[in-house]
Amino acid sequence: MRTHYCGELTSALIGKTVQLAGWVHRRRDHGGVIFIDLRDREGLAQVVFDPDRVEAFERADRVRSEYVLRITGMVRARPAGTVNPNLRSGEVEVLAHEVEILNPSAPPPFQLDDDNLSETTRLTYRVLDLRREPMQRNMRLRYRVAMAVRRQLDAQGFIDIETPMLTRSTPEGARDYLVPSRVHPGEFFALPQSPQLFKQLLMVAGFDRYYQIVKCFRDEDLRADRQPEFTQIDIETSFLEESEIQAIMEGLIRSVFHEVQGVELPAPFPRLTYAEAMARFGSDKPDLRVPLELTELTDLMKTVEFKVFRGAADAPGGRVAALRVPAAELSRKEIDDYTQFVSIYGAKGLAWIRVNDPGKGAEGLQSPIVKFFAAPVLNEILSRTQAQAGDLIFFGADQAKVVNDALGALRVKIGHDKGYAERGWRPLWVVDFPMFEWDAEGKRWAAMHHPFTSPKDGHEDRLQNDPGKALSKGYDMVLNGSEIGGGSVRIHRADVQGKVFAALGISEQEARAKFGFLLDNLQYGAPPHGGIAFGLDRIVAMMAGTDSIRDVIAFPKTQRAQCLLTHAPSPVDEKQLRELGLRLRDAPKA
Numbered sequence: 133m134r135t136h137y138c139g140e141l142t143s144a145l146i147g148k149t150v151q152l153a154g155w156v157h158r159r160r161d162h163g164g165v166i167f168i169d170l171r172d173r174e175g176l177a178q179v180v181f182d183p184d185r186v187e188a189f190e191r192a193d194r195v196r197s198e199y200v201l202r203i204t205g206m207v208r209a210r211p212a213g214t215v216n217p218n219l220r221s222g223e224v225e226v227l228a229h230e231v232e233i234l235n236p237s238a239p240p241p242f243q244l245d246d247d248n249l250s251e252t253t254r255l256t257y258r259v260l261d262l263r264r265e266p267m268q269r270n271m272r273l274r275y276r277v278a279m280a281v282r283r284q285l286d287a288q289g290f291i292d293i294e295t296p297m298l299t300r301s302t303p304e305g306a307r308d309y310l311v312p313s314r315v316h317p318g319e320f321f322a323l324p325q326s327p328q329l330f331k332q333l334l335m336v337a338g339f340d341r342y343y344q345i346v347k348c349f350r351d352e353d354l355r356a357d358r359q360p361e362f363t364q365i366d367i368e369t370s371f372l373e374e375s376e377i378q379a380i381m382e383g384l385i386r387s388v389f390h391e392v393q394g395v396e397l398p399a400p401f402p403r404l405t406y407a408e409a410m411a412r413f414g415s416d417k418p419d420l421r422v423p424l425e426l427t428e429l430t431d432l433m434k435t436v437e438f439k440v441f442r443g444a445a446d447a448p449g450g451r452v453a454a455l456r457v458p459a460a461e462l463s464r465k466e467i468d469d470y471t472q473f474v475s476i477y478g479a480k481g482l483a484w485i486r487v488n489d490p491g492k493g494a495e496g497l498q499s500p501i502v503k504f505f506a507a508p509v510l511n512e513i514l515s516r517t518q519a520q521a522g523d524l525i526f527f528g529a530d531q532a533k534v535v536n537d538a539l540g541a542l543r544v545k546i547g548h549d550k551g552y553a554e555r556g557w558r559p560l561w562v563v564d565f566p567m568f569e570w571d572a573e574g575k576r577w578a579a580m581h582h583p584f585t586s587p588k589d590g591h592e593d594r595l596q597n598d599p600g601k602a603l604s605k606g607y608d609m610v611l612n613g614s615e616i617g618g619g620s621v622r623i624h625r626a627d628v629q630g631k632v633f634a635a636l637g638i639s640e641q642e643a644r645a646k647f648g649f650l651l652d653n654l655q656y657g658a659p660p661h662g663g664i665a666f667g668l669d670r671i672v673a674m675m676a677g678t679d680s681i682r683d684v685i686a687f688p689k690t691q692r693a694q695c696l697l698t699h700a701p702s703p704v705d706e707k708q709l710r711e712l713g714l715r716l717r718d719a720p721k722a
Contacts, residue, residue, distance in 0.1 A: 134151045134202070137152075137174035138171060138174055138175055139172070139174030139176065140174055140220070141177050141207060141220075141224050142224065143224055145224065147208070149206050150205065150206075152177060152226065153200075154170045154200070155200055155263065156237075157170065157171035157176055157197070165180065165181065166193060168181065170203060173268055178221070178225040180225050180226065180227050181228050181231070182227065188228050188229065191233060192231055195233060197239070197243075198263075200233070202234055203231050204228070204229050204230040204231075205227050205228040210222075240260055241257055242257070244264050244265075245265075249261075251690075255682075255688070255696040271684075273684070277675065284384050285367070288341065288380060290343040292342075294346075295324070295327040297324065298311060298321040299323075300322060301322035302646055306351065306352040308325065308349075309351050312713075314712050325350050327344060327364075328582065328584070329650050331366060331368040332661065333653055335658070335659055336657070336659070340661075341368075342366075343368075344366045346366050348362055348363070354693055357679075359681060362681070364666065365665065366665045369662060370660065372660075372662065374621050377662050378607060382561075385559070385616075385617075385666075388671075397557055398559070402561070403560065403561045407564070412425045413426065414453070414536035416608065418562075419547070419612055420612075420613075421556070421612060422547030424455060424552060426543070428516075429441075429452045429513065429527075430445045430452045430453070435509065436504065436505060440529055444530050445529070447531070449533075453527070454516070454525050455526045455528075455543055455546075456518070456519055456523055457525075457546055458523050460486075460550070461522075462524055467484060470545070470546070473545060474541070478530070478538065484524060485499040487514070490514050493507050501527075558612055561610070564604070564606075565581065565607070565608075566604065567580065567591070567595070567603060567635075577636055579632075581604065583638070584622050585604045585620040585621075586624075586662070587602050587603065587628065587632070588602075595631040596634065599635045605620050609664070615667075616674070617667065618665060619663050622663075624659060626654065626655060629651070669684055
């Protein structure tokens, strides 16, 4: 039905007859001559209808936005002064000879070139939203990223193997989506939160380089970078050390960025231990574009009488830290706004000192808290933070998690608000994660990644003697403050797995009930293995320059896990429920 895409027309085709097919993007009547901008996936083409060609002109006079047309015409150069440098086809236009209305359109609920659409409108009319140039560009970007990943992994000897969508429910950190079985009343499948257990089984089965671009499902609270269904680039290998896996994965991401965006990422990526990342940046996914860092003051504050700081310094798990903002021209209102900001992360306040003249001691400092510190303490604060005249020092004093979350978020916000952040891409590896984190509510240790993450060599005894100090062979790839991939070397020895289960308080009976099929097969010569999973949606969103992964998913859900296009989830027929042996009860109160 067509010889060319609209966006493919160039001056090389001048004098040629072409056939185009697409949608009416815009129609203009210029005093007897009709212009139609015809749109397809490759772009726009300007089509001119001359009244001398009566039939074509009359049909063009009837068409409206989003009509589907097939046009035959001759390519000619645009008149002098009318070339559009913003279009690939901007040097030429098509003089229409024939036009066929393939399908009319109801009046669209919005103009496709409207840049001020609400997300609710866009998701309700997602099919029309997907016609818009930004969404067409994002979907093509997603395709190119996925194809680049496949090419690179194929070149490295990885095999694409599918794993089940209907599986058993296993504890992996989030709620499962459950699917009732009609054939087995009262029993349920679960949609996979990840292919984690199956890819480990594939390693036992001898497929030593597996990958899959796969849907995963988690019934959890949503935000801009979460969806109930999302896409992972899931990868597993055998007989490779931690550093070897990282080298291959780093090469993969560098190649994808080079191929898709022409960007050269650094080689090798810098590495930070988890402990160093938390100490310096308050985050295990630090944005290295922001040069601001935290300064440790906990030991110093054990010597002061100021109760707010002394109490946090002496408390088990407490921390006092400072964030120096150089040449900070912040008004008192801005400081109050930042105080309100850190309250989101549990901070009870935000103490600060403005440095006017560091050489004058307390007299050169401006703050309500200066009076609580002796001169040696103030001098040490200035020395550790390397504060200069004009700087502002913020303080956090609380449990380490609150201080890290609050000051870590504050450094990023100030960094971007006030122009300290650098441009470009700053990747890194964060390594040596703790094996466990303390679940204060459950009063037990919980796996920081998952219970099959291997401890660092030499840390096996800590699993029993001091679980809090056991480090893992877990690693995350971080880019511009976002975790884009996380993985680990797995446990392949039964004795080590038993120690981990014991540290987690998982009995042998419970382990078999939850993971029996995996444990049964690990005993048949499981090789050393490990892998990683990258978030495809997040990587593409970052490349596209959008904050929301909904902008790079064709048919996403809202933050309330609803599809405004299909009105899902929705009630089902009573007959369907009876077939499944289900009866609805009142939903539990939130």
